[in-house]
Amino acid sequence: MRQTMEDGVSEVLSSVVEDIGEAVTRNISGAQILHELLSAPWLHALLKIYECLIQFQKMKPNPFLPYASGLSYEIMTLIQRAPHPSPEARELFGLLSSPHVQALLSSHDSVAQEDYLPVLPPLPDELPEDEEAMRIVCLVKNNQPLGATIRRDEESGEIYIARVIHGGLADRSGLLHPGDLIVEVNGNPVVGLEPAKVIRILTNSTGTILFKVIPNSTQVSSNQKPVYMRAMVDYCPRKDSSIPCPDAGMSFSRGDLLEVVDQSDAQWWQARKLPCGASFARLIPSASTLKSKQREHWWCQPLHVHTCMRPQNEQTSVDDKSMTEMDNAQDIKIDEADSDFTEGIYLAGFRRSFHVWKRTSFKKRRQSCSSCSPNSNAMATPYEEVVLYQRPPQENHRLIMLVGASGVGVNELRKRLIKLNPSTFQGPVPHTTRPMREGEQMGREYHFVTKELFEYMVCNHRFVEYGESKGHLYGTSFDSIDEVLKHGRMCIVDAESHSIPILRTRKLKPFVIFIKPPSPERLRQTRKNATILTNDAVNRPFTEEDFVEMEEVSRLIETKYKQFFDSVLVNDGLQDASMKLCSIIHQAQNEPQWIPVNWILSEEQ
Structure with a gap:
C-alpha cells in the first residue's frame, strides 16, 4: 500500500513538471497559464493529499485496550487452569509473566488512561505574599558523600548550604545550591542545631534522604573553566x-x-x-x-634560624655582593680523563667541564636568607599554574637537565647519551680562565677567557654554575647552552639541584629528570666494581659511607626540589637506565607536557 501511495505522488509531480514545461514552450500569457494550472488535475490531487495530511495530524492515536495488564492476567489465569497446555501456551505464559513485559504493559496502561501525574489539591485562594517557597529535595545516598558543606548563622541559628562540591551527589542532582536554607532533614528540624549534630544526622542516614529547604533567591550560576x-x-x-x-x-x-x-x-x-x-x-x-x-x-617556629636577621654591621653591601660571590666560589674537581673523540668525531661538551664536589659542598653550603624567609619561592607561589605544551617543530629543543646525588650515575648517563648519538645530543662548552694547551681550540674544549671577563660574567649572572680548581676558574654559561640549542641539538646538562630555579625560564623550557638510586641492596650490587671521584681527584671504590651518604643526599634533593621534577629515573643499571632516559627525552621533546603557563603567555604577549 505504501509503495502504491509513493508511485501516485511521483506521477502527480511528474505531471506538474510536464505541464509547466509545455506552458513555457508555448510562450502564452501569464493569466492563461494561471488558469490552466488551477484547473490541472494534478493540483487537485495535491490539495487532496494536503487535506488528508491535515486530518491525520489532528487525529490522536487511541489504544485498542486501556487495560492490557488486566488482559494479560486473564490469559495467564486461563493457561494455568488448562489441564494440558500446549508448548506454545506455556511459552506465552513465560513471556507474559516476565517482569520486563509486565512493566511494559503497565506503562502502556498508564499512557492509555492518561494517568501521568498525581492529582494535587488546588492552592488556597489567599496566600501571604511574603511567604517563602519551600522545596522538598529527595536524594538517594550511596557509598560516596553527599558533596556539600554547611554553615550556621550564629545570630539566628539557621543552617545554610555553604558550598556544593563539584561532581558530588548534590551537584549532580542540581537541587541543592550554596545559600539554601535547610529547614528539615528526614523530618528532623535542624534550625538551632550545631553543624556537627546535623552532620551526624546525615552520616547516620541511609538510603533516601529528604531535605526541606528554602532556596536561595540570589543564586549565581558558575560556569568556571578548569x-x-x-x-x-x-x-x-x-x-x-x-x-x-x-x-x-x-x-x-x-x-x-x-x-x-x-x-x-x-x-x-x-x-x-x-x-x-x-x-x-x-x-x-x-x-x-x-x-x-x-x-x-x-x-612561629621557635628554633628556626632566621639567617636574614643579622646585625647591621654584619650585612654585606650591594656593591660588594658580586665580589663576595667570586671569593666564595666552590672548589671543583676537573674530569678530563675521557676522550673527546669517537670514530674521528669530536664530541663538543662531552667532558664534565668541572665536577662540583657535591658531598662536601652540600654539607658546608650555607643557606642564604632568601631560602628561609617567608617570601621564598615555595611560599610566594604555593601553586604554579600549568598548561599542556606541545613543542612546535620549528622551535628549539627543550633543555634536558639531569640532577642527582654524586655517585648515582648522572654524569655517566649524560656521557653515554652524547657518545651514542653525538649528532643529536651535546653538552654546553664550558668557560675557563686556564691557558689553552697544545692541540686545544677556542670554543671546542673550552671558551678560554681572561679572569676579568670571567668575573664580569659572574657579576652579570651569566653562569649556571662556576667554581675554582688549581687557581683557575671554570663555569657553564647560559650562552653556551643557547649555542647548542640554536644549532638544533638537544642540550644535556648535569647541574646541581639548586640550579633548577634559575634554569626554569621561558626561553629554555627545561625538562628536569631526577636520577634516583635503586634499592639499598641493588645499589651496593651495581656499584661493587665502580669507583668514585674523591676530594683529591683520585678514583677509589665505593665505601659503605658513600652509599649511605648518596641515599641521604638523594632524599634531601627529592624532598626540597621534587616539585620541579618532570620525570624520575631510577638508575638500576647503566644500560637499562640509558634506554629509559632516551625514551623519556623523546617524550619530553615530542609529546605534550605540563609547563608553567607564564612560559606560554610571555610568548603570546
Whole structure:
C-alpha cells in the first residue's frame, strides 16, 4: 500500500513538471497559464493529499485496550487452569509473566488512561505574599558523600548550604545550591542545631534522604573553566584546623597536578588530583590562604634560624655582593680523563667541564636568607599554574637537565647519551680562565677567557654554575647552552639541584629528570666494581659511607626540589637506565607536557 501511495505522488509531480514545461514552450500569457494550472488535475490531487495530511495530524492515536495488564492476567489465569497446555501456551505464559513485559504493559496502561501525574489539591485562594517557597529535595545516598558543606548563622541559628562540591551527589542532582536554607532533614528540624549534630544526622542516614529547604533567591550560576595547577608545597587537611570540613579536604604533595574546578570561594577552592580517579572534587586552600598559612607557620617556629636577621654591621653591601660571590666560589674537581673523540668525531661538551664536589659542598653550603624567609619561592607561589605544551617543530629543543646525588650515575648517563648519538645530543662548552694547551681550540674544549671577563660574567649572572680548581676558574654559561640549542641539538646538562630555579625560564623550557638510586641492596650490587671521584681527584671504590651518604643526599634533593621534577629515573643499571632516559627525552621533546603557563603567555604577549 505504501509503495502504491509513493508511485501516485511521483506521477502527480511528474505531471506538474510536464505541464509547466509545455506552458513555457508555448510562450502564452501569464493569466492563461494561471488558469490552466488551477484547473490541472494534478493540483487537485495535491490539495487532496494536503487535506488528508491535515486530518491525520489532528487525529490522536487511541489504544485498542486501556487495560492490557488486566488482559494479560486473564490469559495467564486461563493457561494455568488448562489441564494440558500446549508448548506454545506455556511459552506465552513465560513471556507474559516476565517482569520486563509486565512493566511494559503497565506503562502502556498508564499512557492509555492518561494517568501521568498525581492529582494535587488546588492552592488556597489567599496566600501571604511574603511567604517563602519551600522545596522538598529527595536524594538517594550511596557509598560516596553527599558533596556539600554547611554553615550556621550564629545570630539566628539557621543552617545554610555553604558550598556544593563539584561532581558530588548534590551537584549532580542540581537541587541543592550554596545559600539554601535547610529547614528539615528526614523530618528532623535542624534550625538551632550545631553543624556537627546535623552532620551526624546525615552520616547516620541511609538510603533516601529528604531535605526541606528554602532556596536561595540570589543564586549565581558558575560556569568556571578548569585551571590546572602544580602544587609547590605539601598539604594535609587533617592537620588544618581551619578547614570547614576535613572529610571534604584533599591532601597533596609537592609536584602533584591539580585540576581546580571552582575558585568562587576566596579561601577554599575545589579541585581534583590528576590523573583523575574521582568524579567529585575536594576542598583545598586557595593560593592566598595557603600562602598565609605558610608564612604564619614559618614565623612561629621557635628554633628556626632566621639567617636574614643579622646585625647591621654584619650585612654585606650591594656593591660588594658580586665580589663576595667570586671569593666564595666552590672548589671543583676537573674530569678530563675521557676522550673527546669517537670514530674521528669530536664530541663538543662531552667532558664534565668541572665536577662540583657535591658531598662536601652540600654539607658546608650555607643557606642564604632568601631560602628561609617567608617570601621564598615555595611560599610566594604555593601553586604554579600549568598548561599542556606541545613543542612546535620549528622551535628549539627543550633543555634536558639531569640532577642527582654524586655517585648515582648522572654524569655517566649524560656521557653515554652524547657518545651514542653525538649528532643529536651535546653538552654546553664550558668557560675557563686556564691557558689553552697544545692541540686545544677556542670554543671546542673550552671558551678560554681572561679572569676579568670571567668575573664580569659572574657579576652579570651569566653562569649556571662556576667554581675554582688549581687557581683557575671554570663555569657553564647560559650562552653556551643557547649555542647548542640554536644549532638544533638537544642540550644535556648535569647541574646541581639548586640550579633548577634559575634554569626554569621561558626561553629554555627545561625538562628536569631526577636520577634516583635503586634499592639499598641493588645499589651496593651495581656499584661493587665502580669507583668514585674523591676530594683529591683520585678514583677509589665505593665505601659503605658513600652509599649511605648518596641515599641521604638523594632524599634531601627529592624532598626540597621534587616539585620541579618532570620525570624520575631510577638508575638500576647503566644500560637499562640509558634506554629509559632516551625514551623519556623523546617524550619530553615530542609529546605534550605540563609547563608553567607564564612560559606560554610571555610568548603570546
